[in-house]
Amino acid sequence: MSSPVLLSLSSFVQLDRNASTPLFIQLAQQIINGIQRGYLTAGAKLPGTRLVGDQLGLHRKTVIAAYDELEAQGWIDIIPNKGTFVLQQSRVKQSIPSTKPPISTTQYPIKTGYDIQISNILDNPFEENRAPYFFSDGTTDIRLTQVRNLSLQYSSSMNRKGSLQRMSQYHENGSIFFKEQLSNYLNLSRGLHISKHNLLITRSSEMSIYIIAKVILKPLDKVIVAELSNFAVNMTLLQAGATLETIPLDKEGISIEALKQKLKTGRIRMLYITPHHHYPTTVTLSAKRRLELLQLANEYGFIIVEDDYDYDFHYEKAAVLPLASADTNGMVIYTGTLGQSLAPAFRTGFVVAPQNLIQEMNKYLGIIDRQGDIIMEQTLGEMIEEGEIHRHLKKSLKVYRERRDHMSDLLQDMLEDYVSFDTPNGGLATWVQFHQIKSLMTIKEKCLKQGLLIPRHTLYQNKQISAMRMGFGHMDNLEMEQSISILKNALASF
Incomplete structure (x- = not known):
């Protein structure tokens, strides 16, 4: 035996x-x-x-x-x-042999043996996509990226004379060379008046907002957002302990009159806006309201966080300069992304703010991302210096404008009986409103059965509105046609 x-x-x-x-x-x-x-x-x-x-x-x-x-x-x-x-030692677990069959040692515990704090606020709202077609909330098409050229740029920046010396200038506050190039780029393209000391370099726009919230907000601080706003940003602000209140918006952006009423009822710490192309409706904040907003910030002392998430994508005329370009009292924190037209690995987030605030935010950045990405910052700095960023953007803008126009034609020709929309003057998404209040989740389910995923976070529905943010940047013409056809079939089945 x-x-x-x-x-x-x-x-x-x-x-x-x-x-x-x-x-x-x-x-x-x-x-x-x-x-x-x-x-x-x-x-x-x-x-x-x-x-x-x-x-x-x-x-x-x-x-x-x-x-x-x-x-x-x-x-x-x-x-x-x-x-x-x-051996019988204190580190050897003494126990009565279990009558249950032993568990394989290759199996890792499913749950901790201790209590943890669970955040329902930060539950992942994104869905896994296995459908052949899908809408986004406005993303670029990685297939347009000239990966080989970017790879050569990355490699050459490593071997170029002076690269090692520039990399040696890297410290916990980021690459000095990259910050110098980026500050010059932003001054020329967005009318800012900044230096390298006014920049915080992050991995993404999400990291930028997270650090801003950590430094600026205390529990129960009142933050104002639009009644239709960026869900991911709202999650971050709520997790920081803020109390969110909303104000309505229309064809000219957020309502300044509604903001004035809020200011009369108590102190506001921060206002979060996306004035260039409002997320999700894509409308641009009018010049008159921009001036009023800056005046109110100066008068009442609240912070404006200006998220210029898609500044690079405008088609009809010159882009509207950010609020930060007219800020003389240090009331605006400006955040954006560099390199959206490039491959995802080449994109980087940034924050523009007065130097004292940048110093405080650098302390938090030093905890979560002390080293940064030295080589990538070196590469991006050289791409700005040599004009490569501008050339990549110029090539992609032509394609995205054609896709915007094709999406508008499809919506007009195929969904005229079901939706209304305005062709956006920039960005990578169209704001589409349904004529009748239908169950958008039912439409979503019908579309998924036909191979089209409509992510939950692109849908907006309440008693007053039934709409979706329909991204077109990631799809070619055939994909758009198939997607709109599936959506039309779903709407017609009601």
């Missing part, structure tokens, strides 16, 4: 002969695991090396090496002429 311990070994020891870890180390580690979990109790006699080898299909010398390793680590005691025994 086989030893009970031998049977126990075969139930939880699983060896991978293709792994780089030697078999004797694998065996030793899994026996240690079995001791810790109570499968092998203190004082238990281990089977002989020949028996273990036969049972597990190992050479006897492999088992001997494993036993020697266990003895060296203090887990077993090898007594000549008596046998090998599990």
Whole structure:
């Protein structure tokens, strides 16, 4: 009859002969695991090396090496002429052998053995996409990226004379060279008046908003957002402890009159806006309201966080300059993304603010991303210096404008009976409103059955509105046509 311990070994020891870890180390580690979990109790006699080898299909010398390793680590005691025994030590878990079959040592615990704080606010709103077609909320098409050219740019920046010297200037506040190039680029393209000392470099716009919230907000601070706003930003602000209040918007952007009423009822700490192309409706904040907004910020002392998430994409005329370009009192924090027309790995977020605030935000950045991406910042700096960023953007703008126009034609020709929309003057998405209040989740389900995913976060529905933010940037003409056709079939089935 086989030893009970031998049977126990075969139930939880699983060896991978293709792994780089030697078999004797694998065996030793899994026996240690079995001791810790109570499968092998203190004082238990281990089977002989020949028996273990036969049972597990190992050479006897492999088992001997494993036993020697266990003895060296203090887990077993090898007594000549008596046998090998599990040592009774404080680190060895003492327990009564379980009547349940032992769990494989390769299985990791599903849950912690302790309580954790769970955030329902930060639940992931995004869905896994397995459908052949999908709408986005306005993203670029990675297929348009000239990956080979970007790779060559990345490689050449590493080998260029002076690159190593520039990289040596990197410290916890980011690449000096990149900040100099980016500040010049923003001054020329967006009418700002900043230096490298006014920049915080982040990995993404989400990281920018997170750090801003950590530095600026205290629990219960009142933050104003539009009644239709960026869900991801709202999540971040709520997680920071802010109290969110909303104001309506129309064809000219957020309502200044509604903001004035809010200001009369109590102190406001911050206003979050996307004035260039409002998210999600794509409307542009009018010049008159921009001036009024800056005057109110100066008068009442609230902070304006201006998120210029898609400044690069405008088609009809010159882009409207950001509020930050007219801010003389340090009331506007400006955030955006560089390189949206490039591959995702080449994009980077940034924050523009007065120097004292940048210094405080750098402290938080130093905790979560101290090193940054030295090589990428070097590459982006050189791409700005050599005009590559502008050339990439110019090429992609032509394509995205054609796609915007094609999407507008499709909506007009195929969905005129169901929706209304205005062709956006910029950005990568169209704001589409349904004529009748329909169940958008039902439409979503009908479309998914036909191979079109409409993500939840693109849908906006309440008693007054039934609408969606329909991204077109990521789709070619055929994909747009198929997607709109599926949506039309779903609407017609009601």
